Amino acid sequence: MLQTVGSGAIAAIRVGKLRVDAKFVRSRFSVLLPSANQSGNFHGFFSYRHSEFAANAAEAVYRYLTLQVLGGRDKVEVFYDRVALKGGLAFDKGFMKAMLRSMVVIPLITPDALARMKREESLLEIDHVLLEWWLALYLLDIPGYPVLRIAPILCGTVR
Amino acid sequence: MIGLLLLPAGISRVAQVLGEDQVLSIQDLFSELKFTDFPDQINVPTLVRLNQFLMDAKLPEVQGMTVRAIVQRMLKINVPPGCQCWQVYNSQCMANVDHLSAEQRRIKRVLELQRVVVNCSRPVFGIMQEAYQEMHTNELAQGRTEKAKVR
Numbered sequence A: 001m002l003q004t005v006g007s008g009a010i011a012a013i014r015v016g017k018l019r020v021d022a023k024f025v026r027s028r029f030s031v032l033l034p035s036a037n038q039s040g041n042f043h044g045f046f047s048y049r050h051s052e053f054a055a056n057a058a059e060a061v062y063r064y065l066t067l068q069v070l071g072g073r074d075k076v077e078v079f080y081d082r083v084a085l086k087g088g089l090a091f092d093k094g095f096m097k098a099m100l101r102s103m104v105v106i107p108l109i110t111p112d113a114l115a116r117m118k119r120e121e122s123l124l125e126i127d128h129v130l131l132e133w134w135l136a137l138y139l140l141d142i143p144g145y146p147v148l149r150i151a152p153i154l155c156g157t158v159r
Numbered sequence B: 001m002i003g004l005l006l007l008p009a010g011i012s013r014v015a016q017v018l019g020e021d022q023v024l025s026i027q028d029l030f031s032e033l034k035f036t037d038f039p040d041q042i043n044v045p046t047l048v049r050l051n052q053f054l055m056d057a058k059l060p061e062v063q064g065m066t067v068r069a070i071v072q073r074m075l076k077i078n079v080p081p082g083c084q085c086w087q088v089y090n091s092q093c094m095a096n097v098d099h100l101s102a103e104q105r106r107i108k109r110v111l112e113l114q115r116v117v118v119n120c121s122r123p124v125f126g127i128m129q130e131a132y133q134e135m136h137t138n139e140l141a142q143g144r145t146e147k148a149k150v151r
Helices: A022-032 A052-065 A091-100 A113-116 A121-124 A130-142 B024-030 B044-056 B067-077 B086-093 B102-118 B122-150
Strands: A002-005 A013-016 A018-021 A040-049 A104-110 A153-155 B002-006 B013-017
Touching: A013 A022, A018 A022, A022 B122, A040 A052, A040 A130, A052 B122, A091 A104, A091 A121, A091 A130, A091 B044, A104 A113, A104 A130, A104 B067, A104 B102, A104 B122, A113 A130, A113 B067, A130 A153, A130 B044
Parallel strands: A040 A104, A104 A153
Antiparallel strands: A002 A013, A013 A018, A153 B002, B002 B013
C-alpha cells in the first residue's frame, strides 16, 4: 500500500513497510512526476471548454507532453488548469497570466466549445474559451511575447 | 464512447479511447461548421475583461473583434497548403470510404483509431520543438544585439 507521510509538503512515501524519502523519489523519478514548475513559464497551454471529453483529451495529451524533453535539457512544462491553478486565485486572471508566459497555445476545438460561441445570448456574458482564443491571437501578433505558435486540435463528436 | 482528435498536420491524429462500441465521426464537427453561424458581433463582456487584464499587465488594449472573426482566424491557423480551411481538408480525408461496406468502414475506423492512439500528441510536441528552437534563436540574436550595443 502506498501512503504519504508528513503534512503539507510530502516528506516521505510509505510503500508497504518500506519508508522512502520524498527527496529521493523526486530526484530518481522526476521525469515521471508532474513538474513543480518553479519558473512559472510554460512550453504549452491548453485551452478547452470544460466537458468530460475535452478534459480527458487534454489530460491524455498533457501526460504525453510532460514526459518529453526539449532541446535535450528542458522538461516540457504545460499549463493545464486542473493541475496548475491553485484554489483561491481568480480563475480567469490565473489562466491569462499563465498564457503571457506560454510558448505554444493548444486550443481543443470541440463541438461544445463552438456551440456556445454560436449562441447569440452568450454574447451577454464572459466566455472564458473565447477569452483565451482572443488573448492567444493577440499575443501571437505581439513581437517579443513568448506565444510563438498556436496548435489547434480539432475534436470530432461521438455518434 | 470513442473520441478522435485531429491535428493540423493531417496525419497527426490523436485519439482518446473512452469506451467501446461507438464510432466517432470527425465529419460531424465539420459538416456543421459554417462560419456564418457565428455571431458577427463582439462579445462585449469578454472584450472588457480582456482589456482590463491587458491594462493591468501594461499591454496595449485589444481592438474589438467579432466572435465570427475570432473563430475564423483560429480555424485557419496552420491549415495545410491548398486548403481553404479545415472543413475542406477534413472532407478530403474522409472522401474514399463511399465504396466500402459498413463492416469495412467500421474496421477502417477501428484501425485508424489504433494508429491515432499510437500517434497521440507527437505533432503537438513537434510544433513545440519548432517554437522552442525559434525562441532560443531569438534569444541568441537578442543577446548578440545587446552585446554589440554595450561595445
